[in-house]
Amino acid sequence: MTFNGWVxxxxxxxxxxxxxRPLGGxxxxxxxxxxxxxxxxxxxxxxxxxxxxxxxxxxxxxWWVYCRAMLVFHVVAYVxxxxxxxxxxxxxxxxxxxxxxxxxxxxxxxxxxxxxTNWQSYGGESTMSYLxxxxxxxxxxxxSAATGIALAMALIRGFARANAKGIGxxxxxxxxxxxxxxxxxxxxxxxxxxxxxxxxxxxxYVEATTLEGAKQTIAQGPVASQLSIKMLGxxxxxxxxxxxxxxxxxxxxxxxxxxxxxxxxxxxxxxNVFGRAIGAERQGWAILAAMSVLFMAGxxxxxxxxAGGNPxxxxxxxxxxxGNMEGKEVRFGVSLSAxxxxxxxxxxxxxVNAMLDSxxxxxxxxxxxxxxxxxxxxxxxxxxxxxxxxxxILAIFLAGLMVGRTPEYVGKKIEARxxxxxxxxxxxxxxxxxxxxxxxVVLPAGLAGPANAGPHGxxxxxxxxxxxxxxxxxxxxxxxxxxIFYNTTLGxxxxxxxxxxxxxxxxxxxxxxxxxxxxxxxxxxxTDGPLFVGLLVGAILIVGGLTFLPALALGPIAxxxxxxxxxxx
Amino acid sequence: xxxxxxxxxxxxLLMTVLLGLAYPLAMTGAARALFPAQAAGSLIERxxxxxxxxxxxxxxxxxxxxxxxxSATTDTDPKDPTKTVPAPYNAANSAGSNLGxxxxxxxxxxxxxxxxxxxxxxxxxxxxxxxxxxxxLDPHISPAAAAWQVARVAKxxxxxxxxxxxxxxxxxxxxxxxxxxxxxxxxLKLNLALxxxxxx
Numbered sequence: 001m002t003f004n005g006w007v008x009x010x011x012x013x014x015x016x017x018x019x020x021r022p023l024g025g026x027x028x029x030x031x032x033x034x035x036x037x038x039x040x041x042x043x044x045x046x047x048x049x050x051x052x053x054x055x056x057x058x059x060x061x062x063w064w065v066y067c068r069a070m071l072v073f074h075v076v077a078y079v080x081x082x083x084x085x086x087x088x089x090x091x092x093x094x095x096x097x098x099x100x101x102x103x104x105x106x107x108x109x110x111x112x113x114x115x116x117t118n119w120q121s122y123g124g125e126s127t128m129s130y131l132x133x134x135x136x137x138x139x140x141x142x143x144s145a146a147t148g149i150a151l152a153m154a155l156i157r158g159f160a161r162a163n164a165k166g167i168g169x170x171x172x173x174x175x176x177x178x179x180x181x182x183x184x185x186x187x188x189x190x191x192x193x194x195x196x197x198x199x200x201x202x203x204x205y206v207e208a209t210t211l212e213g214a215k216q217t218i219a220q221g222p223v224a225s226q227l228s229i230k231m232l233g234x235x236x237x238x239x240x241x242x243x244x245x246x247x248x249x250x251x252x253x254x255x256x257x258x259x260x261x262x263x264x265x266x267x268x269x270x271x272n273v274f275g276r277a278i279g280a281e282r283q284g285w286a287i288l289a290a291m292s293v294l295f296m297a298g299x300x301x302x303x304x305x306x307a308g309g310n311p312x313x314x315x316x317x318x319x320x321x322x323g324n325m326e327g328k329e330v331r332f333g334v335s336l337s338a339x340x341x342x343x344x345x346x347x348x349x350x351x352v353n354a355m356l357d358s359x360x361x362x363x364x365x366x367x368x369x370x371x372x373x374x375x376x377x378x379x380x381x382x383x384x385x386x387x388x389x390x391x392x393i394l395a396i397f398l399a400g401l402m403v404g405r406t407p408e409y410v411g412k413k414i415e416a417r418x419x420x421x422x423x424x425x426x427x428x429x430x431x432x433x434x435x436x437x438x439x440x441v442v443l444p445a446g447l448a449g450p451a452n453a454g455p456h457g458x459x460x461x462x463x464x465x466x467x468x469x470x471x472x473x474x475x476x477x478x479x480x481x482x483x484i485f486y487n488t489t490l491g492x493x494x495x496x497x498x499x500x501x502x503x504x505x506x507x508x509x510x511x512x513x514x515x516x517x518x519x520x521x522x523x524x525x526x527t528d529g530p531l532f533v534g535l536l537v538g539a540i541l542i543v544g545g546l547t548f549l550p551a552l553a554l555g556p557i558a559x560x561x562x563x564x565x566x567x568x569x
Numbered sequence: 570x571x572x573x574x575x576x577x578x579x580x581x582l583l584m585t586v587l588l589g590l591a592y593p594l595a596m597t598g599a600a601r602a603l604f605p606a607q608a609a610g611s612l613i614e615r616x617x618x619x620x621x622x623x624x625x626x627x628x629x630x631x632x633x634x635x636x637x638x639x640s641a642t643t644d645t646d647p648k649d650p651t652k653t654v655p656a657p658y659n660a661a662n663s664a665g666s667n668l669g670x671x672x673x674x675x676x677x678x679x680x681x682x683x684x685x686x687x688x689x690x691x692x693x694x695x696x697x698x699x700x701x702x703x704x705x706l707d708p709h710i711s712p713a714a715a716a717w718q719v720a721r722v723a724k725x726x727x728x729x730x731x732x733x734x735x736x737x738x739x740x741x742x743x744x745x746x747x748x749x750x751x752x753x754x755x756x757l758k759l760n761l762a763l764x765x766x767x768x769x
Contacts, residue, residue: 049580052583054576073576125662126661135585135589135590138588139585194608197623200600200601201600201608201610206610207619210628218621218661222593222596242663242703242706247704247708251611254745313675316679317692319694320693330711354703355703358666452672459669478669559670568671
C-alpha cells in the first residue's frame with residue numbers, strides 16, 4: 001500500500017461528500033415536482049409525455065396501484081427488449097452483421113437490463129449490434145435506474161407522510177427522474193468521456209496494420225453515450241466485454257475517478273433526500289455514516305490484499321512491488337482497481353476496471369461480501385437506499401425487543417406487519433443465492449461452468465448467483481455462463497432479487513404512509529447518533545454473517561489458507 | 570390495468586426515441602464536432618495508413634520493439650467455430666485471463682514468461698510484464714518494465730543504450746494531475762518513436 005494510493009482514496013471520499021448535499025437538494029426538488037433550472041425547457045416535454053400516455057401526474061397512487069404500474073411497465077419493456085435482441089440481425093445499425101441473439105441469452109439479457117443488474121453472459125463487441133446497444137440496452141439503463149430511484153422515493157414518502165393513502169405517482173417519478181436528472185447529467189458526462197478518449201461513432205470496426213505488419217481489428221461504437229448512463233444509473237453493463245478495464249471504455253485515471261463518483265453520487269444523495277423529506281437531515285447523515293463504516297472496512301481489506309501481491313508468483317521470479325497485477329491495467333494500478341471493485345459492488349453497479357476473478361482470495365471476497373450484505377453500502381440508485389431502510393427497520397425492531405418497547409423510526413411506529421414484510425424481503429435474497437448455488441454444484445450442467453479448479457471454482461459459481469440476486473452484474477468472469485442452465489437460473493435469480501424485495505418494500509411504504517406521526521419525546525430512541533449507527537452496522541453484519549459465513553468458508557477463505565500453504569489447483 | 574398497459578407502451582416508445590436514438594445520435598454529432606480524434610477512436614496514422622490506436626495496445630514480438638504485457642484475448646478457431654484460439658491483443662474481443670490466484674495454469678505461464686525474459690528468483694521481472702491485463706489491450710507498461718527491455722532493444726537496433734533510455738524517459742507519463750493513477754509508458758508510441766529515429 002502506498003501513500004499516494006491512500007491520497008487517491010481520500011480524494012474520492014472527499015469529493016463524494018461535497019456533492020451529496022447539493023445533489024440531494026436538487027433530487028428533492030425534482031421528485032417533489034418543484035421548478036428547477038431546467039423547467040423552462042423540460043416542462044412542455046414532460047406534459048407531452050403525460051398527455052400521450054394518458055396519465056395524470058398528480059394522481060396519488062396507493063402502494064398497490066404504484067406497484068402494479070411498475071410491474072406492467074417491466075412486462076412491456078421485457079417483451080420489447082427480447083424481440084429487439086432476437087431480431088437484431090435484420091434491423092439497422094448493424095455494420096458488423098451481428099447474428100440474432102439466442103433465445104436463452106435474450107431472456108437472460110433482457111431480464112438483466114430490466115432489473116438494473118446488467119449481468120452479461122456475452123461479450124458486447126462480439127454479440128450486440130449498435131441498435132441493440134443504443135435502443136435496447138442503454139434505454140433500459142436509464143429506465144431501470146429511474147425505477148430504482150422512484151421506488152426509493154416511494155418508501156421515503158411513506159416515512160415522511162402521515163395518515164396518507166398514497167405514496168406518489170409512478171409515471172411522474174419515472175419521467176421526472178429521467179428527464180431532469182439522468183439525461184442532462186449524461187449529456188455532460190458523455191462529452192467529458194469523449195474528451196478523455198472514449199469513442200462515440202457509428203462506424204464499422206477499424207482495420208489497422210500494426211508496426212509488425214499484422215492485422216488488428218479495433219472495435220468501435222457509440223461507447224461514451226452508453227458509458228455515462230451505465231455508471232450514473234449503477235447499471236454496469238459494459239459496451240465491451242472487458243467493461244471499464246477496456247482502454248476505450250475507461251482511458252485515463254481521471255475518467256476512472258469520474259466513473260467511480262458517478263456510481264456513488266446518486267445513492268449518497270438519496271440519504272440526503274430522505275433527511276430533507278422527514279425534516280431532519282441528520283437522520284440522512286446517520287444512514288450515510290453507517291454505510292461509510294462498512295465501505296471503508298471493505299476498502300482497507302481489498303487494498304491490503306491486492307497490494308500484497310501473489311506469493312506463488314513471487315516464488316517463480318516475479319517482482320511483487322506493483323502488487324497483484326494479473327487482470328489489472330497499468331494506468332490504474334492496484335489502488336484504483338481495488339477501490340473500484342469495492343465501489344462497484346457496494347453499489348449495485350457491477351462495472352469493473354479489473355478482472356475480479358484474478359483478485360487475491362480475500363481481495364475478491366470483499367466484493368462478494370458487499371453484495372451478500374444486500375448492497376446497502378450506498379447501493380444501487382434507489383435500490384441501495386430502500387435496502388438499508390429495511391435494515392434500519394430491522395435494527396430498530398431488535399432494539400425495541402431488547403428494551404421492551406414498541407419500536408419507532410423517524411416518528412413511525414414499526415409494527416408486526418412491517419417487520420414481517422421486511423423479513424420477507426431480507427430472506428428472499430439468501431434463499432435464491434444459496435439455493436441455486438447448491439443446485440449448480442451438484443448438477444453436471446452447473447459444474448461445467450467454472451474455469452478454475454478447487455475452492456476458486458466454487459467461488460465463481462457462488463459469485464454468479466450472488467451477483468444476480470443482488471442485481472449487481474459483476475462476475476468472476478472465468479465462469480462460462482452463456483449456457484442454457486446458467487442463462488435460465490441466473491435470469492430467474494435476477495427476477496427474485498428485484499421483485500421479491502420491491503413488492504414487500506412497497507407494502508411497507510404504504511403501511512407507513514397510512515400511520516400517524518408520533519411526536520419526539522424523552523422516551524424516543526435517537527436514530528441520528530453513533531449508537532444507532534453502531535446498531536445498524538451490527539444488524540447488517542449479524543444477518544449477513546449468520547447467513548453466508550459457511551459458504552464463504554468453502555470459497556475465498558479456504559482458498560486463502562490453501563494459498564498460504566502453497567497449494568495450487 | 571389496461572390504462573397501465575397504454576401508459577407503459579407510450580412511455581417506453583417515447584423514451585426509446587429520446588434515449589435510444591435522439592440522445593446517442595446527437596452525442597455522436599456533438600462528439601465529432603468537438604473532439605473528432607477521440608470520437609473516432611484516437612487512431613494513429615503513419616504514411617497515411619492506420620497503424621493502431623493510441624489507447625489500444627498491440628502485439629510486439631520482435632526484439633527491436635518494446636513489448637507490452639502478455640494478453641489473454643482469443644479469437645474464433647478458423648478450423649472449428651465452436652472453439653477459440655489465443656490471439657493476443659485482439660481488439661475485437663477484449664478479455665482477461667480470469668485465472669485465479671491459486672491457479673496452476675497462472676503460475677506456469679508466469680514462470681515461462683519470466684524465463685523467456687531472462688528473470689530469476691534473485692533478479693525478479695517487473696510484475697506487469699508477466700501478468701495479463703484486464704482488457705488484454707493494455708497500451709501501457711510500467712517504467713520498470715520499460716527499463717527491463719532497454720538493453721535488448723538497444724542491442725537489436727544497434728543503438729547506444731543511453732539513447733534508448735532517453736527515448737523511454739521522454740515517453741514516460743507521470744500520474745495525472747500529480748496524484749491520479751500510476752506512472753506508465755505507452756508502448757506503441759514509444760515504438761513509433763524508435764522507428765522514427767534517423768537511420769544510421
